[in-house]
Amino acid sequence: MAGIETSEDSQAAGRSGRSSAAGNATDKALNLLEAASAPGYPHRLGDIAAAAGVPKASAHRILQNLVAIGFLASDGSGGYGPGPRIRALAARVTQGCAEDQAMRAELEVLSRRTANTVHMGIRTGDALTYLVKVAGPNPVQESSRVGMQQPLHTTAIGKCVLAGLPDDELGRLVTSTGLPARTENSLTDPAELRAELARVRERGFAIEEEENEIGIRCIGAPVRDTRGTVIGGVSVSTITFLETRTTLLGWSDVVRSTADALRGLLG
Template identity: 30%
Template structure:
């Protein structure tokens, strides 16, 4: 309440109400949402029934939406979403940091497994760490955002390599080699190719004390709406915390999380490519 001399004025903040809606716009948005939910195109009669709108109004709205490429008409006179939405969604995705999409899923994976979670991208032939969520464990790993690792020495690196074009990875390995870090490190190209084939078959990469003794990682790729590999996500744990018997269970958690993030980026498949 705001008071002035000799009078008092009560300011009431009103919440948005349906009475302020633009009816035609409201119906247009409802039509778009209905078409998005349906697997197959819809005829005018079906749209009118689902949206509860007269045919005359429906035709005006549909023609307007079609004129702006928000919907397309099929040869048999039915309607489906148009390509304009692909343009808009791509624009939105390009303006947003992948970490914004991934953060809640990374948090969920950390809470579900109890392990530290990393995200990395391919940069100049190396795995570049772009995000990290530290677990509540008393053990803290020395990895940090901005750190780089050779592809064969980390879970994220192996996942990125496995799902990248083979010729690209072969050139990277020719340039950087496969230096040995531990007794478990993969040091030959033929062995690395075999490992990448196994990764694609199971949908996630395992790094078993190959970069550091006593540490295991499990990683999976992240794809965007163009079916392009953009990053990889991983969990990192001590060997004593992650047994061989638990790897498949945790691996599937990592894979599921990577698919969820990928779908937020517009990826439409339920599995990652095998070949």
Template identity: 35%
Template structure:
């Protein structure tokens, strides 16, 4: 029997089996599904869907929960990390981060959404003598970080709820946001103005401005943030610093292939 093929947008043929497997992965990226739900989305019988799903489960690309629903497997996280290392956002962004740190004498971070965590992937220490808690590879606190807020603001509501599901709103300072509805307001505000702030919410005296970095498809899964150490970050200073951070984010996005309109 001859294999059936379809043509991708770039003109390269792709087998229908592979195309359906990709559709399964894209569907499950939005949330768990039952075999019947996946079968309907694929336009195939449930038994056909099961035959397709089984090798994906065995390879670790998918996992089946106790409720019978399928979700993305941990193997995808491993492969995703390898892809990130191959694309190497960090090496693309680093010269821009260094330039921002030198221009502002502030500490600069690069954060990225990896699987269901937002992590620090690079850090350029500024001229301040106080060192911050952040470390490369460490998870970004979702309810305090400017970078996390601006990335969360760019996600679909469902994806955002999944990341925040079960999140503990630990109080770190007197300014920490501990009310989920207040965080929702901050995320909405970040979406409206195009940047987010951390006003001494995780560490006393530490203030941050974060701006998202769109990829070649316009999706925001990373952010650059500027960290200053001082008693307060007033409105005038925010207006002065935001363009520096925005220009850096735009330059990184351009190097990643994003075309602004």
């Protein structure tokens, strides 16, 4: 998108030797689009800019451009959300998509085999976003939904993602997020988290013990793209008073094989 650089960006470029700390014009536009379309919209300018890591002056100009071309919509009082073009694009990507059908079929098989809820999620920035949820038969269900974002360090899928990161990128993410607690069981100490991630790499799967939601225990395995990079994962979520940890661990092979079957479906 031409014409969206500001003096704020130019000053950053002079200091850092690149367009800005937020990336080039395309990076900024896409990050802002993602932030504005996050669940809970409409979102205010300041919140969108902060989530995308883009200076407010630049963010305002880019958001106005995205509204003008239909990718975002303004509520008329300073709030932004997804526009008709991004909704249409989302429908085109998912409706009847062979990859989406193959992914859902694998997850439905896993849900039937374990008789519990299954999630597929990917890393989006410094968070995890659920792409697919196949609810299990239990009358008690967790609060997750498709499109919901969760911290990486408190979820089984997120731990799989973190375990696949280079050490310098992991360090940046830990510093950026601050590892906030979701429950009293959340890993908030960087050293403890690194020790846990070492176990994830060794086992090939991650366990989450009521770290994101009390009463929920999960097992997850990493999903990779065609290059072998971990981009997300698959998890089985259980209610702690209905399934034991031993039962959960017994599903490690089937969870890993499901995750392996999804390799390359998302790029």
